[in-house]
Amino acid sequence: MKPMPVTDSMFLALDTREHPMHVGGLALFTPPPDAGDDHLRLLREDLLRHSPVRDVFRLRPATPLHSLGYLAWTEDTDLDLDYHFRHSALPQPGRIRELLEVVSRWHSTPLDRHRPLWEIHLVEGLADGRFAFYSKIHHALLDGVSALRQLQSVLTDDPDARDCPPLWGTRRPPRDRVRPSPRPTALLRAGGRLVGDLVGMAPVAARVATEAFRDHRLTLPLEAPRTMFNVPVGGARRFAAQSWELERIGAVADAAGVPRNDVVLAMCSAALRTYLSERNELPDTSLVAMVPVSLRPRSGDATAGNRVGALLCELGTNLVDPADRLTVVHRCMSDGKRLFKDLSPTQALALSALNVAPFAVAPLPGVVTHTRPAFNVVISNIPGPRSQLYWNGARLDGLYPASVLLDGLALNITTVSSGGTLDVGITGCRRSVPHLQRLLTYLEDGLSALERAVL
Template sequence: MPLMPVTDSMFLLVETREHPMHVGGLQLFRKPEGAGPDYLSTLRQNLLEATEMRNLFRRRPARPVNTVGHLAWSEDNALDLDYHFRHSALPQPGRIRELLELTSRWHSTLLDRHRPLWEIHLVEGLRDGRFALYSKVHHALLDGVSALRHLQNMLSEDPAAMDCPPPWGARDRQRPRTARGPRSPFDALGRAAGQLAGLAPAAVKVANEAFREHTLTMPMQAPKTMLNVPIGGARRFAAQSWPLSRVRAIASAAGVSRNDVVLAMCSGALRDYLIEQRALPDTAMIAMVPMSLRKPSEGLAEASGNSIGALLCNLATDLADPAQRLAAIHRSMCDGKALFTQLTPLQTLLLSGINVAALGASPIPGVVNNTRPPFNIVISNVPGPRRQMYWNGAALDGVYPASVLLDGQALNITMTSNGDNLDFGITGCRRSVPHLQRILLHLDTALAELEDAVR
């Protein structure tokens, strides 16, 4: 019965009906040429017959689930695959609108803790002939980066390849570990103690940047907004793609990173949306930007669990000029990244915990309504496939992430690169964020304004 790392078990501990703690994703595919009317039913049957399964997809919380289940995993050796992998059809007229509404409902429901914590829905009925996969996996099993890496592991660059594994399978077996001599447990304890001892000078660096140099964005500086309220359990989900070339051109012209441009897109969209709702704060909104702490050498099939840092970024929503907003975002991100590069991974993880620690008090009645938020929104940019990818002959058309929400954080924007496109997934509290789909229109406007600003 393997124990859970604290970074994984906390996602089970904080989960409630109002706060489902799974990450999700909606993928769109174009059927291969010559696919007949039984293509999807045959595909599903073939996938159900696949016997190879990653151990990750057999894990469930140890029983009883409300005590030991928060601390340890058990393995389900009699997994009911037909329960986890479902075949669904859209109501007519089968537009993307119906697909997003169905995705919103699926993303609102809790996973069954008496089973392995994942579901996958194969969806047909789109009037343009495409099909979709919606998947959700508990955050205790995978973070967004490891989920995207796992998706890439099941895809192929070869449109003729028909040996792609199912979403729960693995293309490559885990690489053998390099043989090492036996280590004393005191070695690991000594290394951890050395890392913790380094927190004191790390804290001095943070204090110097924040209070003396005034360059670092810190928690509790964010203004109160309509997005920072208690939330319900129902979700809305919206998605759209933009050409990655447009983002690259702006980044090159302005001398900033592509992620800076994406954050500026989100900043402009939030500003316009809140103006529309007559709710724009006078001071700049703050975003929490997750940063992966995984090593680039970590293989696709190895990615699991959670390894994320948290960087706070000034979104400069108080500035009307898009060029000035982009410059302010660039400075804020550079300052945060410069500090993080001076820290060890453990120090980064622990100091990231300071940035999000206030969220731990959000379930306490009255806290969200009567205190300032640690930040206003989470905006994630997760690397995805760099080329056109295929799954058993079907071309991948879109990858749209769906994320988690918490009390005081009613909106999440997550995007991923997908070949020549940048795919956005927006998750919002159905009660607290009206007309969520209008944020897509504002993102398009913000991108056009940035293009005009750098010409």
């Protein structure tokens, strides 16, 4: 057995029927020119026979300890790949609408804890001849960034390559499963760094307090207004997805002198403002988004585990002018990033824990309905592949993330920059967020308004 990090155990402890804690993704492909009618069936059979499996895809939780969740991983020595890698077909007429409907149902279903915590659904039957796969893996094994890096590791920029492994595989030789124990000197250095980080928390706390209360430059938890998104959630999900040209977003960013991610946040601000206004649910004060920030190193093998920080950002939804909303978003994100840049990874995680701490008690009866939300919505932007990628000759046309919902957090918007497009996946509670797909129209309206305002 392998001891489980605290973050992994936390995600497993939060996992319930109403709150399945897996991250997912929908990838759309155009088949290679020489693909026949049985192309996907033959490809799947070949992958099941000849594909090695990465260590992380063999892990399942060990015996649970009372109500405290799981404390260790164990390796599944009899992995049933045929169970995990499934082949499905869409009902007629095979539109994207039907694809999103089945993805919504798959994303609503918890993973089997008696098996390694992942599934991949290979999907055919789209009317335009394309195929898709929807994958989901428990957040305890991979976060959104590491899941995307795993996907990228099995793709290629060569359209003629036919040796791409499946999502559970790797192009690199498998690592030894038994890692050498850390040397005493390495443990001492790590312990020294941890002590230094903890000693440094006092001035960090003082700085946060100064910027938040005196300078009013940081957004703190529990400052968000109550909205229709901040309610208890059921287990059923809705999923919507669409792509935008990065060139349009980049033109707005260049004209306004802000990062592209700030433009995406401003698009979301406009969409949320319209959605809530149509239902007479728009608060007088600005909605607050939690924006995940990767704390991973840019180099090295970082395709497993969880290293995610959390910034809080005012969205300016109380403002009519789109340029004013963009200004508010840019100021909040700049202040938060500046603070994170000066912190060690341990200190950044501690500050992030402060931002999301109220959700630790959200499952308790009455907490969500009787307390102010820590924030209103999660909006995440994950850097994706910069070039056109292929999988065994099939061209990747879109990559749409599906994420986690919790009590008090009924909506999640996650984006991936993929080649020349921004691919947006929206996950919502089926009961609490009606007509979720309308947010896609409102995102387009928000981008058009920004283009008119700054170009």
